[in-house]
Amino acid sequence: MSITIALVGNPNSGKTTLFNALTGSNQHVGNWPGVTVERKEGQVRHGNTVCRVVDLPGAYSLGAFSEDEMVAREFILTGNPDVVINVIDATNVERNLYLTTQLLEMGAKVVIALNMVDEAKEREISIDEKALARRLGVPVIPTVASRRNGLEQLMNAALAVASAPRNGHVRLSYGESIDDKLAKLTNLLKAGRWDYPSGWLALKVMEGDEYVRKIVADEQSMQRSKEFLRLWDEIAANEDYYQLEIVDSRYRFVGEVTQDAVRRPAVAVETATDKLDRILTHKYWGIPIFAAIMFVVFQLTFAIGQDFLGEWMASAVEYIGEFLESLLLTVNAPQWLVDFTGNGIIAGVGAVVEFVPLIVILYLLMGLLEDSGYMARAAYVMDNTMRAVGLQGKTFISMIVGFGCNVPGVMATRTLESKKDRMIAILINPFMSCGAKIPIYLVFIAAFFPAYGGAALFAMYALGIIVAFIMGKIFSKTLFKGEVSHFIMELPPYRMPTLGTVLRSMWDNVSGFLTRAGTTIFAVVSLLWVLAVLPGGVEPYGPESILGQIGLAIAPIFKPAGFGTWQASVGLFSGIAAKEAVVATLGMVYAGVEEGMELVMSIREVFTPLTAVSFMVMTLLYTPCAATLGTIRKETGSGKWALFSALYSFGVAWALAVVVFQVGSLLGFA
Template identity: 65%
Template sequence: MQTIALVGNPNSGKTTLFNVLTGSNQHVGNWPGVTVEKKEGSFKHKGAVYNVVDLPGTYSLGAYSEDELVARDFIVKGKPDVVINVVDATNIERNLYLTTQLLEMGANVIVALNMMDEAELKKIKISTEALSEALGVPVISTIAARKKGIGELIESTVEVISQKPKQIVFTYGNEIDNEILNLRDLLKEESLPYPTGWMALKLLESDPEMMSIVDGMNTVKEHLHTLKSNNVDYELDIVDKRYAYVNGITKRCVEKPAEEIVTTTDKIDKVLTSRLFGLPIFGLIMYLVFQLTFVIGSDFLGGYVETAIEYFGVVVEGLLVSLGSPDWLVSFVIEGFIGGVGAVLVFVPLIMVLYFFLAILEDTGYMARAAYIMDGVMRAVGLHGKTFISMIVGFGCNVPGIMATRTLENKKDRMIAILINPFMSCGARLPIYLVFIAAFFPNNGGLVLFLIYALGIAMALLMAKIFSKTLFKGESSHFIMELPPYRLPSPSSVVRDMWEKVWDFIKRAGTVIFAVVALLWVLSVLPVGVEPYSQESILGRIGTFIAPLFAPAGFGTWQASVSLFAGIAAKEAVVAVLGMVYAGVSEGSELVAAIQGSFTTLSAVSFLVMTLLYTPCAAVIATVKKETNSYKWAAFMVIYPFVLAWVLAVIVYQIGSLMGF
């Protein structure tokens, strides 16, 4: 099977092209040894199957972030048969900088000149024939969002695969070219993971990875040391030469209007990203999203899943009884499995609706504006707007949110972003919020959910400020980010993004949550002879032992205590365990009634604060260990959110009690 790699700048339409090429034949995993997301898919053409690898979006192929390392290592070491370089036709100068680096590496390149429709709106004219001749590689015009040019791109790609990569010779001036030759000669005798010519070039750019590779090569180190001692630094000269090469090409191949065209995107951004209106509009949009989530997900769709689970429980119980199943098995299936997992699944409609609206905001290009809008706020706490992107990703799941911090080049920014990301309310916490909102705030669900998310963001910013002044002092890096044009959301893209997150939630309910519930069910019915789900059971005794810790926060019951304990395995387990310990409740209405009888409005608010902020799930802790390569920071992530959550929950409850709530 031949392999095609997709490479391009962020927001160039690379992922859209990947989805068009592969359709539903795609899967997501991690690159070997790292947690950067790996997307692979395949398509058939004339009976042959082609494997497509979507590499992380990157502006260059340096070694300053793991995304860059993953992309370039796959191209050089993975040796794909062809590299499709997706280039944004509206920002061709910046995009072609990456193209020059691909050509330097000797990759078999074909350029997909994407978003040609948007270039036409800006009255940008590009001669693909002249561009192809100048670069020495095929250039195909595409509009991936409309599936235009895809057939021609596939035909050209298949044709390029059968050819050897063209040897395109770059010149960086006599002095630099001679130094490349000198280093190539010194590297010839060594066993190297990369081509010597390309390594020589990267060494002159002071590439961190290349410098570490030659650390034990004395002759190479001495030569580089001599250059440094003579105050010779070629890094900026090489960058300048690349841009000069790109500028020369664009002058010959690209024609732009004398005056820049003011697009619809520009007009909208004058309002949505303005200093005066940007933040209030962002808040209003998110508030509307939460309100619509409740109106559609709860009022309109909410009852169907609950009715289905209730009916399923009745059918299964009848079947088990008719088969003469022992009481313990009936109890486990009905009260443990259906009562626990079912209590989580009843909230699938709300989660589906929320992810649907967030996917629309992402697909239109608005979420990139959210990061830009938040730049001023982020700088006030010692970070920059790009950090907010990883926080937004954390709304889906904190694991990819933490992984998204890899795009941050500054170590200080990255460490702070990792430590505050768990305060972003992931989808797993939603069932907890929703069941308590249904119990105590049914008429103000959207507002309460909005306030919970806002509190999470506020606490993240507060801790970021504290960390930037204490644990991670130093300057934050510059914020450079491209704002993509506004686009009509693609129905297929929105549905795919929504379904991926919902399906992940359902899988966790059927695996992790089931495992947790099964273990806790056993503890809730032992020792033999005690009343199941009672305080005398092993589970009840564990909860009773923990409960005094939470008494000052107003929810010092053994049921609440064991549910929070289970939530460290997976946050969905909090609701699953509450559903189980309240005598196998599986229907949402019954669980709501049970919670109303065990909490007051004030203790419910305190409990929500606790679940928002306390120790993240085991998967997040493991990811922190991988990303920081430190057990110390993983342990820190276990302890500090718990302490912070407990303190705030106690403050909320105690002050509320003093005020008579």
């Protein structure tokens, strides 16, 4: 005696392991006719019976969504298997049973191999196989295919089912109205000549299966039946409703079958994540809480980074500068090299590097927030505000990335599907306070607002976000009109941040900062130093130098903003190469003005608190750095948008800096 057994199951249910365990080396591989799906067959002798085992492609359902699904259902319906072994992953019973319900709908003779029961046990999932078998009306045999456990019982059950007339399995109900229509349609379809059971055809027609609908529509005998045509039109008119009800009924059935029969480890009805989210994502309190968290982050950054570590780093830079200078003097190095090293590199690059401790602390704290899962909540609480100003909630994710560096921030806008949303997100991203802008704020905060460091830094970040929102609103009403895409954010569960991940995240940002200091900033400082000491015969770092002349030419532009000095102007000009270069340039030009004087002290003499704020606003918002402009050109596919970004952001920054200075002067802050 010989029979055919079909193996069917979800991908990763252990179906192929079971196939190999059953057939051993006695198998061969080919292709299913007309498709590129692999066909595996093997043989196994069980008692006196020779079993031909066909391993069907893994599938989550038996619809017409993929070749794998089509091949599997076609073989079950027309390949005349004597029995179908449905392999179910015991760790994921609920998901796997969806396919089982479709096998039952087909009227197949089914035996369930409840596979990987050992893994389910390890995960404390308890399954009552008898209850499952009773509710499904088919045998359920626990197996561990990888250890060949339960195979004997499985084959016994398969042979018993194959020789029995039919399973006594339960029938699904899809609701009274659908059941009635299904019965009528099944009756009408019996008049046709099909390779498939008419009940299954009727179900698939109602479910909107295009493949089956075509077969039925092409059958001549059906076209002559007025009753059929009337029913056909009625079904077509409510296709979506029937499809949803049928699929929903299957899930309801799975829920009923597994209720009490599958028990998972107790999970609190309300998880810690839910409790936290109720507070942190609150409709009204969400944004104030986010603002408060960020405020604490900036306060801690100053308290730890400046008070504990800042002095140490400044002393280290000073010590390295003195050491290099004495070393160069000892080896009788030319004066220009001593000057380049002391007043150029150490004053310039050193001025940037001095702020590394604050950068370290800031990104460490930001890494903690991100790794805990809070940043996704931050994006969510901003969602309503974003939508109100015509931006998509997900834009805030790219803005958060922009806090690190605007280049990946602009690239992160790729996750926005709509071109309109993406263009706006690209154009507003440079308003975010990237890591390179932080040293600029820190120099001016140290000079004028040391007691309010955290608050001042917080204000700069907040201003960047507010300006981004305003510009986003303007763009969505002018250049990029259209509806806001309505997306719903999925919030991952909170988790305890891991030290390794947080440190790695911090290092990624800090190393990028240090790399730029050692490459771009070094190159910019070297170039500016040459411009600051040429032409020969003029006072180095003076207004007659090439650098001074460039500064003097630009300076009138910034006079209405209160900082129309040539030093401040060249600082801003160099910042277009890289934002850190603003501090590096100021460090160099002011070190040259008054030998040995610290940058902060020099700034305190040249700026006032009001012009300091005006200058900080300018550096926050003005023309993005060259790398960001290059990325904007690449991501928008147009140099025009990069130019637009450079010009409009300069205009916005200048206008706001002027407003700050002029209004401040009127109020008596000058």
